[in-house]
Amino acid sequence: MRKLIYGMNLSLDGYIAAPGDDIGWSVPSGELFQFWSDQLQATELTLYGRKLWQTMSSYWPTGDQQPDATPAEIEFARRWRDMSKVVFSSTIDEVDWNTRLVTGDAVAEITRLKAEDGGPMDIGGATLAGAAMRAGLIDEYVLATAPVLVGGGTPFFTALDSWVNLNLVETRTFPCGVTLARYETRR
DSSP, X not given: OOXXXXXXXXXXXXXXXXXXXXXXXXXXXXXXXXXXXXXXXTOSEEEEEHHHHHHHHTTTTSGGGSTTOOHHHHHHHHHHHHSEEEEEOSXXXXXXXXXXXXXXXXXXXXXXXXXXXXXXXXXXXXXXHHHHHHTTOOOEEEEEEESOOOOSSEESSOOOSSOOOEEEEEEEEOTTSOEEEEEEEOO
């Protein structure tokens, strides 16, 4: 059975994007970027909601070809292109770069993917992750909390029907002031 991990950069007040989908405040430092790149390398499959997919696919397919790309960005872009991805959307018609599109029941498909043998899966996008949260499918939460208050926007967590008990498994502070916390779901 695969592990499902939900992790993103978020503001101290709990948002992954400020109003207007502004993520300018969340540009990671070199050390934090390397952490996310290492996470990507350890991941076998990434699950995306439409909005996050459109953000990622607008840059990373050619991110390694940008004139100012750092070695870490070049490595991330190549990993991102090569890895298997699934996009959940009923509004787009096609995807590329080692990606499969699912237009049906996201929770049913995520449940099916979790039941397979294989390495860890990451899930990204507030709406998609929220559906997985409510269905009890998330095994680990990774919160990279930036020292900024954005006052609103897209929350990292969704409203839940019941409590989810967690165990803290790691904390870390990056030189840029971002604190990382990893939690596993208590089953």
